[in-house]
Amino acid sequence: YDDRDGKIWMDGNLIDWRDAQVHVLTHALHYASSVFEGERCYSGKIFKGHEHSLRLIESARLLDMTSPYGADEIDAAKQAVLEANGFTDAYVRAVMWRGSGEDMGVSARKNPVRMAVAAWEWGSYYGDAKWQGAKLDIAKWKRPSPETIPTAAKAAGLYMICTMSKHAAEEKGCSDALFMDWEGYVAEATGANIFFVKDGEIHTPLADRFLNGITRQTVIQMLKDKGLTVHERRIRPEEMADFSECWLTGTAAEVTPVGQIGEYHFQVGQTTREVAEDYEALVRS
Ligand code: PMP
Secondary structure, three states: OOOOOOEEEEOOEEEEHHHOOOOOOOHHHHHOOEEEEEEEEEOOEEOOHHHHHHHHHHHHHHOOOOOOOOHHHHHHHHHHHHHHHOOOOEEEEEEEEEOOOOOOOOOOOOOOEEEEEEEEOOOOOOOHHHHHOEEEEEEEEEEOOOOOOOOOOOEHHHHHHHHHHHHHHHHOOOOEEEEEEOOOOEEEEOOOEEEEEEOOEEEEEOOOOOOOOHHHHHHHHHHHHOOOOEEEEOOOHHHHHHOOEEEEEEOOOEEEEEEEEOOEEOOOOHHHHHHHHHHHHHHOO
């Protein structure tokens, strides 16, 4: 996978995919000083690309790193990668991290902040079974309190338990895991936000303690524009018994219907179908 054709943008230059390497003493590798973005390009245009560039800079700032690039430069880097690889429909991954340098320890002010952008073709996140409704496990780990870690950052360190929980879910035949937060309320999946339907109204966890996804914000606005009521609130896991529909939102997941979470079952109903179709139309408009 490392030794293949393609171009990656790294620290200001387009280089060959196989040459996009970092040193083993990279600070980020030891101490998780890394932030990233996941974006999708549809028909040659990155959906909300500039918002993603701004979030990357903000995530870096939350981790005490100053982005060496402005949002416009990051936008240009992403565009350059798409053009160099000849992609019109692709997933775009930007990553910014603290590199190797003089400091090998936790404190590493003098080590350079570095950045790369790669892109690849990536279809449906949960595979072909999308319309059957994804099956989710309930994660054993909890989303942490904002007092323990900067939960608003899209930071590598927040994903350690995501990988562990997703592996555990896959071993049980599920496609993802749903996290509760440290207080026991419903939070998010390992790479996506969650929505529920009850009596024609929408309920979604308040995003003040985990990533407030760009797709989440887009979908909430779409629902409100359709005249639907959206409740952003704390949701107890037992409430899932009373919800009729459920879906996930995320750049990679887009709008993915959910059929089951642990012991709770949901239909892939009218609201879910409309939201998924409207989102699909919006990203391509
Ligand atoms: N939560 C987590 C943990 C994620 O990794 C993602 C994907 N970036 C999301 C939510 C959804 O965010 P977005 O809609 O901005 O892709």
